[in-house]
Amino acid sequence: MLKRVLKLLVVAGTAVGMAWAAENPFIGEWKLDPSITRMPDEMKIESKGGNTYSFNFAGTPETIVTDGADQPGIVGTTLSVKPEAPDTWIVERRKDGKLLLRGTWKLSKDGATLTDFYREFEPGGSTFSMDYVYRRSGGGSGFAADWKSIRETMNSPYVLQVKAYQGDGLSFIAANPAEHQTKNVKFDGKDYPNEGRARTRALPPRSGGWTSTPWR
Amino acid sequence: MTDKAGGKVIDTREITLSPDGKTFTMTVHSPGRNQPDVLVFNRQ
Numbered sequence: 001m002l003k004r005v006l007k008l009l010v011v012a013g014t015a016v017g018m019a020w021a022a023e024n025p026f027i028g029e030w031k032l033d034p035s036i037t038r039m040p041d042e043m044k045i046e047s048k049g050g051n052t053y054s055f056n057f058a059g060t061p062e063t064i065v066t067d068g069a070d071q072p073g074i075v076g077t078t079l080s081v082k083p084e085a086p087d088t089w090i091v092e093r094r095k096d097g098k099l100l101l102r103g104t105w106k107l108s109k110d111g112a113t114l115t116d117f118y119r120e121f122e123p124g125g126s127t128f129s130m131d132y133v134y135r136r137s138g139g140g141s142g143f144a145a146d147w148k149s150i151r152e153t154m155n156s157p158y159v160l161q162v163k164a165y166q167g168d169g170l171s172f173i174a175a176n177p178a179e180h181q182t183k184n185v186k187f188d189g190k191d192y193p194n195e196g197r198a199r200t201r202a203l204p205p206r207s208g209g210w211t212s213t214p215w216r
Numbered sequence: 217m218t219d220k221a222g223g224k225v226i227d228t229r230e231i232t233l234s235p236d237g238k239t240f241t242m243t244v245h246s247p248g249r250n251q252p253d254v255l256v257f258n259r260q
Contacts, residue, residue: 025237030257040251059248160257185217194219 026170032158039152041132047144055079070094089143107143112136114147129155 044056054063064071066089068082073093077100082090091103104117113135120128134147161173169186181196217229227246233239237259244253 025233026231026240029260030240031260033256033258036256037254038251039253039255040249042250159260183217183219191220 024164024170026162027164028162030160030162032154032160034154034158037152037154039149039154041134041149041152042147043134044146045140045144047140047142051083053081053144055081086142105143111142113150114143114145127156131155 044054044061046054046056046061048054048063051066052063053066054061056062058074060074062073062079064073064079064081066081066083068080068090070078070080070092073079077093077095080092080094082092084090087107087109089105091105093100099121101118101120103119106115106117108114113133116132116134118130118132120130122128131153132149133151135150136145137148138146140146159175161171161175163171163173165171165184166186169184169192172183172185174181181194183194184192186192217231219226219229225247227244229245230243232241232243234241240257240259242253242255242257244255246252
């Protein structure tokens, strides 16, 4: 008798979970609206004399000579900065010789804003594209300043799928060329492992113009 | 939602749905950052 009651409870619980999942309004496919999304970023660039600068993208400064040569950077990467013109720098980060990202930085004529045409190159051959506009704050001249973004435009489309997970939970699935990662949640306060590959891999977000994605 | 790596909190996310169910907003707070990311999604 007890066994039958328990079985009925399990069946009833499953049915409730399935009904909850079917009705959950988060379930569906969602596309990022870049026109109203904000992903504020900050970076600090400090002149150390001559053509040596300190770059702080993610809390750890990297000091290099801006001569276009690859130099040791954070977490096993190299960083290079090549001045193409007085108002244009090309910033590249590599790991094991492979190009991970390129930022083309252009100063406005009055030096008040910096635009970063940020491109990140994925293992599968796709490119993640985002444009940032920063406003100068604090002192400094030329590229040296504390820069705070005032506009971030994601050019690459970004889609998030939300599905039912184990009855009454939800799976948030970033299924884009640049990343395939699933975050599973149940509303019980417990931790559930992520699945798949985040696009930032072993590197921290925002480290090198290194951007953050919605689902990093 | 709280995201962790190695037991350390990477970020926390608040997700809200508009009353008409067509817009989904995710606000991402990361330690050490002053301003959150505010991601807005439209239902496909």
